[in-house]
Structures are given as C-alpha cells and as structure tokens.
Amino acid sequence: MKERTHETPGAPSGWWRHLHELWLAAVRAQDVTMLATRVYSALSEVPGAAAVVGARWAGRETSYLRRWTPDSDETVTWYPAAADWPGGAVPPPVGTPGEPPRVRRCDPGTVAPLVAPALRGTGAVTVLECLFPLGTDDTAGLWIALDRPPSEDEEQELRERLEQVADILMVSNRRILEDEVHERRQARDAFLAEASLQMDESLEVEETLRRVARLAVPAVAEGCAVHLLRPDGGLEPVATAHVAADAQAWLGEVALHDAWLAERLRQVAGQSRGRVLRGGDLSGGPFGPDAVGDGKTIRALSVSPLRARGRVLGTLTFLYHRDDTSLADLPTLADLAGRAALAIDTATLYAQRRQHVETLQRQLLPRVLPEAPGVLLSAAYEVGDPSLDVGGDFYDAVVAGDRISLFIGDVCGRGAEAAAYTALARHTLRTLLTDGMAPERTLERLNGALVEEGAARFVTALVVTLTPAAGGGWDADIAGAGHPWPLVRHADGTVEELPARGLLLGVVPGAEYAPHRVRLADGDALVLFTDGLTEARAADGTCFEDLLHDAVRGIGPVDELSARRLVTAASDFREMGDDDTAVLIAHLRGRP
Template identity: 55%
Template sequence: MPGVLAVVGTRWSGGLLHDLRSVTLAEPTPSFMEFEQDFGESGASGAPDGDPAVTVHDVSELDGAMPQVQVLTAAGARSVAECAVPLGQGGWASFMVGTADRDAVDATLRTRLKQVAEVAMVSDRRIMARRDAELLQVSDAFLAEASLQMDASLDVERTVRRVARTAVPAVAEGCVLHLLHAGGLTPVSSAHMDAGEQQWLGRVAAEDPWLTDVLHRVIDSGQGLVLRSEELEGGPFGPASSGAGRAVSALSVNPLKARGRALGTLTFLYHQAFAAEGASRFLANLADRAALAIDSSALYEQRRRHVVSLQRHLLPRELPRIAGLTLSSAYEVGDVSLDVGGDFYDAVPGAQGGVTLLIGDVCGRGAEAAALTGLARHTLRTLLEDGRTPEHALGRLNQALAREGTSRFVTALVAVLVPDGKGFRLCYWSAGHPAPLIRREDGTVEELPAHGDLLGVLEDIGYGSGATHVAPGDTLVMFTDGVTEARAADGTFFESRLRNAVAQTGAGEALGFAERLAEAVVEFRATGADDIAVLAARAEVTG
C-alpha cells in the first residue's frame, strides 16, 4: 500500500517474545527470527485487552530496545498502526504496519489490518481445535493399547517399557517413575527424548530436593499436579534454571495408587506448557492403570518390587551381532519440541545367518507421527521375525496404515543380507524411500536404484527392488531424508556431497561409521529440523 515501509508480526506469551517475522520495502524477502527472550513489562504492555482494535503511534514514542521497534526504525517508519490479538494457550500476537507518516494510516489500511488480525484469530482457533482433536484421538488409542498390553502380561517391566517407548515422544519430552519403598521415594526409571539429557534427568530424579518435595506433596494429597512458569521457580526446571532444565515449560506429576495403597509417582516434563494441560486426564488414567498392573504383578512376583520402564524413543536399544557383519546406527533429533519426527530403523537376524535391515520415515512430526512410527516399525519387525517376505511385510503395513485412515504417508526400505561365499548377497525393496548406497572397499560409492510407491496412500502398491553383492570391506549405507535434505547456510543440500561424505567417513572403524556420517550431517546443517537416522552394515574382511 502507498506509504507503507514495513510490516512486522510478533508472537508472545506475556512479556516473552517467541519470534518475529518482518518484511520491509527495502528488503521484500520475509525475515524470520526466533528469540525466546523475556522483555518483562515492556513486552507484556502490548498484550490485547479485548477485541482486536487498531491503534496508531509515533515510532519515537515506542521503546527503542524492542526488536520490532528496531525493525520499524531501520525501515524509516515514523508512524505505526498496530493490532494485537489473543491466541491459544494464553499467548498473543501483534501485527504492526510502519508508515512514512500518520496520513498513510487511512481507513483502508485500518480495515485491512483488522481483517488480518481477525483471520489470525480464526486460524489459531482452528489449529488449536484440530490439535486437540488429534491429541485426543492418539491418547485414546494409546491408552487402549497400553491397557491391552498390561492386561495380557504379568511382566510389568516389559509391558511398561513398551508403553513408554511411545509415551515419551508422543506425550512429553521426559518422564521419571518413582516407587515408594521403605526408605522413601526411589527413582526406578527415567527417560528423555534427547539422549544427551538422559543422565541429567536421572541425576535430578535421584538427588534434587525441590523435585522430591513436589513428589511428596502429590503422594500426601493423592491428587495429580501440574506446575508451569513461575511455579517451577526454585527447582531445576523453567527459564530461571540452567542447562537442559531451561527448555522445560511445565511439569506434571501423577500419583500411582492401587487398591487403596500409594505405590509411587509418574512425572512428565514438557517443553510446551499447553501439552501438560491437554494430557492431564489421560496421564491420570495411564497412572491408575499402570499402578494396578504393578500391584497385580506383585501378587505373582514377590521379588519384583519395581518397574524398569520408559525408553528414550522408538528405536532398538542395541543392534544384533551378525557373523561376518559389523552393524552401526545413529539417530540425531532435529527438533527438541513438541512437534517429533517419524524416523525409525531396526535389524532382524535371519535364519540363514544373515540379517534383514529396515529403515523408514513417517511423514510429518508430532503425536500422530510418533504413534504411526511405532505401528510401522513393530509391524515390519513382527512379520519379518515370523519369516514373512519383505514384500508381504510392506504390503501388510500398507493395509494397516489404510485402516488407520491417516493422511500421513510412510516410506520404508528393507534390505536382506545373506552369506554368499566371500561376502553377502544383498536384495532390497523400497517403498518410496531414499536410495541406499554401497561404499566399496576401495572408497568408491555406488547408488542402488530404488523407487516404489509410498505406503499408506494407495491400496495396491509397487516396490523398487534390486540385488547386488557386498564383498568383504564393502558397506551398505541406509538413511532417511533428514540426511539428504540437510541444508547449509548457503542453501546447499547435503545430498550434493553425500557420496563424498560416505567415502570419507567410511574409511574409519566400521563400528562407528553411522555415527561419523550423522555427525558430518549435523556439522553441515545450518537450517532444517528433520531427524537423522543412519543404519550401516560392513562386510568384515577375514584372513
């Protein structure tokens, strides 16, 4: 519009600025900046106080230390028309239009700015409603499956571990389970989505007096508790803390009670406070059913006094040992928020001394993606363990996804390695997954053609397949698109240097090859938040 020099949008929680997006006349390319910085009263003063209304200010009257004001000043704006709107979870947004003078802020500009604000409010309500519906659907399905597993087995350690593998990425970022013993509350299991924060969470669970006091309050009251923002002060969590605890926005604690007895507590950590509110009833149900299963198992196993549960993620804890092969794997989390990726991999030993490797990726992030990741990996593994062919396993997974009625698709790659004289015979089947690579012993790298249809989209699908020989010293490299789509600051994709990276990182020890390749991707990546999964198998050189 005539006279408009800059448009700035900001998103807030009280005085905490989350991000800023701007476009100026001098720089028409949209700019996006993340802050997560608390500006106190200066920031909170702009929060909406009712229905959206347009106000006009002189830029000189505004706080020049605020990032949005700095953008307007740099653009040469002297006046600004502003409209603030409330958002879900207590947040709010501000839309500011900087103009050369007040005369440019006419009735048309005011109307359009207010329309933008109203569209934002409606969009936010729809997003929140859809998110709540998705979370409810996933929570109901998850709770039903957890109950079936607990009822079907008296081995509580095993069943709770299975539940936790999905619960930690699907519901919260971290989890701690304490049991009440003669000496008091004892942490028996802790898990975090980020492996780097696992040790920290374990120390907090065992030693932190603030958390211990909170847990005892829950035990004494018999009621669940949710703490957020300033309620986290004094403990190892929240913005005022240091290290990994700064990312925690909310904490929920539920008592474990069964047959009138207090057994312990179930604690979840959240990076997004609204997730704790939405999951409170679900977690209370989960805690009650888990407590009943623990108590019931004690009647059959007197020696089993606690449950070791809560695995970090939906990946195998370790890879099998296969004669003649060295397997290595790596997983790098791209976005430590509520929004998880769907990468997975596994290795299933074969009856003929070989192994079947599988790797896949569920479209998108979040609770539904995490639930489908578990479905995909366990469906493929179970069928392959039962001796079904890769084509049959992929077809059954496609049918299962179709029954779920999800809008998400899945890519998958299955590779079978069977001993064949010197080396292994490799046969592979691809369902829309990135093509694997073979690093030969001399350092050359070959791409194995792989196409195929995506899973969960069509009723009848075709697979890309092929075969080759893996000689001693050769390495099969399988990966997800987080590797190829990692982008440097200059916009270059890692795919352009993938072969060279495989050649270089594959020159070292076989056992750490996958980790070295994943580290190379992380060092290269400047933008993008997709998870990275790498699975490699090197044929050992003998004699």
C-alpha cells in the first residue's frame, strides 16, 4: 500500500501542482482516459478519501468503471464484458457539450446504481458525485467517497476540485473531438483530391468508370457499383468492384438483375440528395441480416445520384460490411459523386467530340487511295495532339490517264480554321491535278487562292507527278512549297533525298514554283511525309529525322502497310512532340 500524505484545504499549493500537471497532460492526450492516472492521483490526496471512482458511458451503454482505494497502489478498471463486472444501472445522460458539471452530495445508499457496487466495503460514509458531458450522448462521472462527513468548508473545497478536474477533462475532450474532426476532414479532402486526380487521368469513358469503382474500394466501402442512365430511362450497371474477389461476380449479378436494388436506384436518381439504407431499410433486398449469401454481412448501403452540368447521369452505390464508415458521410459521398459524375460526363463528351473530330478528319483525307497501274500506294495518318482539334495534314493521289499525281501538305495550326484551309488546299490540288495541270502550276494556283482568301495561316505542300518513261521506269516531276523533301528508297536499298525548293503557300502573291525532274526505276519507293515524322523527339532530345533514312531503308516488304510501319516506328520513338504525322508511299513496280 502506498504511503499517503493529506493536505488541508487551506494548503492549495499541492493541489495546484496536480492541476497544472493535469493541464499539461490534457493538451497532449489522445483520449481523456489517458489522464486517469493523474486524475486519481490528485483526488486520492483528499483528506478522508476512502475511494475514488470514475466511469464513462454513452446512452445506456457503459464504457468502463474505474476505482482507486487506499489499499491499492493503482486503479482497477472493469469493463462491461468482464466476468467480475461490479457495475449497476447507468445514470441518464447529463446535459449537452458545453454545459457545466453537476456536483451533488449523497450517501452510499443513494449514489448512482452504476457505482454503488464499487463502493461497497470501502468504509464510505459520504459521497460527492460529479457528472459532466464529454460529447453528444457521451457522459462521464467522478465520485469521491469519504470515510467521514466533511465540514462545510471542506465540502465546498471538494466541489471546486471536482469541477476543476471535470472542466479540464471536458476541454481536453472537446479538443480531442475537434482534432478528430480535423483529421477526418483532412483524410476526406485528401481522398477526394486523390479521387479527382485518378478520375481525371483518363478521358476514356470505360477506364473512367472502372477508376470510379476501384478507387473507392476499400477506401470508402467494401463494394461499389456504378449505374448510368440509358436513353429509355432505365439504369444500367457499367462498373462494379468488391474487396473480396469471390464476391465480384455476385455484385455484378445483383447490380444487373435485382429488382429491389433497381427500384431504390431509380428513386435516388430522381432526387438531389443521396440516401443511406441500414437496418429495416434493407428488408426485402439482397443485403442485410435477412439476406442470403454474400449480401448477408452488408450492414449499410448508400446510393448517391450522379449529376453533372444539370443532367442526371446515373447513380453511385456503396456497400458497407464494416461499422467504421468515417468516409461515408453524406456530404463526402455527395462530393465524391459530383466529382465522379463530372469525370464521367467529361469523358463522355470527350468521346463524342473525338468521334466528331475523327469524322471530320476522315472527310479531309481520301477514304481509299486509287489503284494505279504499276504503282502500289500506301498511306497512314496519326494524330499527335490529344487536344482533339482537327489537324492540318493532308494527302491524296490522282490518276489521270497514264499519269499518277501524289501530293501531301500541312496547314499551320489546328482547329476549325485549319480544317477549312486543309479542305481548300486538298480539293484545289485534286481538281487541278485531275485536269492534268503540272505540279508547279498547281502550287501557283493554290498560292493565289490562299492569298485571295486572306489566309491567316501558311500552308506547305509537295506535289509529284509520275509518268511512265519510254525506256522503262518513271519520270518524277517534283514541286515543293516549303515542305520536307521526299525520299526515295532505291531497289538496291540506298536512300536518297530529292530536292523540292519553294516558298510557303499563302504568303507571297504571285510566287512561282520551279519543277525538278528525276528518273526513278522500277522497284524504287517514293516516300512523302509531313514534319510530324521528322520532329518526333526522344527523351534525350534526339529527333527521328536523324534516324529517318535507316527507318525508310527498313520499312519492310512492299505492301499497303509500309506507310503504317514507318509511322509506328516514329510513334514508338517519340517521347516529345505532338504534331500530326502523314506518310504517303508509292512503290514503283513497273507497268504490266
């Protein structure tokens, strides 16, 4: 048994030391129960103390009962589930947070039933009881049992001490609760920020839907289902996820076929706020204690509407197997659903725009290349800019009599204006070459048309006309307007650059373009391309232009996929550079 020294109420220095130490501990405590040793140490030095008892309870459920007596060196703590639990009935809740503690004097026979058994055998004659609220539906109490009736001054001193201790505990608990709220808010904000980043990383609708389902399991709940609104008004499951792999198939079936769930989703989809279902709300459905199989252990279900830009997109459903749902409050779910809906809507709009751009882009390029006697044509086009603006690269081929004309070009910039000039350039060149006009004259006419239009964008172009030579092979008449020069891969594997000098189109009125003629042999391949091919850069800054001759030399067998293989080689090389790439290759096989 520890040795005790008693202080008189008139000698407060020791008490204030205890109180100061209690304050210092209170500012660091993570739970008020961590202050028990100091509280009981301070109160045990009250003159005549036969026992000090403390308890905490929520509603009608006791958390613990703790007692100090003079014959023990430390406190003894009991919990309701223990076999030696000495406690009785729980007192009613005491006030609300912020209300002052309630102190009363009573005898052991009228003390609260919760602590009465703990005071038996202590020799208690008088008891001072202090009850105080720690939080909503969270109450604590301290009881000092005295072995003699206190004087009026002693009782007043004890009341003040109990109130002071209770005040420290209430302030400490309030600080702890505020810290917990702050931590939960930080966790929620961090989760929502990460969720936004994850969902915004993809503009593919299906991938976005999978990310929405995956990122919330198990951070928010054990299961998740995303339903989107169909044109007929029904809800279709588009993504599911469950922390248990063997429950994944079950959840997919429930999300697709269960009528009970479909009705709840339909109800929430038409509302502005979400809904949490638990207990009796789960009756009749595939979840909760009355269900069978995987759904039996689900304790709650939350459904939030997916709304973005004033439109209802669908619902976001979470399944909870555990009691801890700290991230599952309705405001957080509403925020997450809003972010998910915006990501899904953005991905959907992106997909629609991409489809529209691809349709427009196809209109700016030939649907098929013409068949030309003695020449096998191969072409490929790759979009380098993910902004979904129409690019300005174009190409085409025209067969007129025994002559085959090829052209390729690039309008500066992207977007609707670039598309308009692309269409003008392509159709002008095609019309003029179909009429048999020479390459240099077609460029001069196109330059005039662009200047007349007051074009704000310059255009580069390259035109090549192939005519069968009398002694075999082909005469190639080449005219260029600021465009990359073409390459020819000879039958023996050597690669040569063909000059094609000329001013940019749409800049200088009356510009003239001089042709250049070369003789190509059967078995040669003429390669036309835009600068997206040469300007593709590796991480170290190396340009694909440095490797272009080797790439042309190794484009593989002569077939319709030759251009695609060359574009793929540049794409695999590219780490930087976002320009579109067009390639047009003419394999000269000889006229039959």
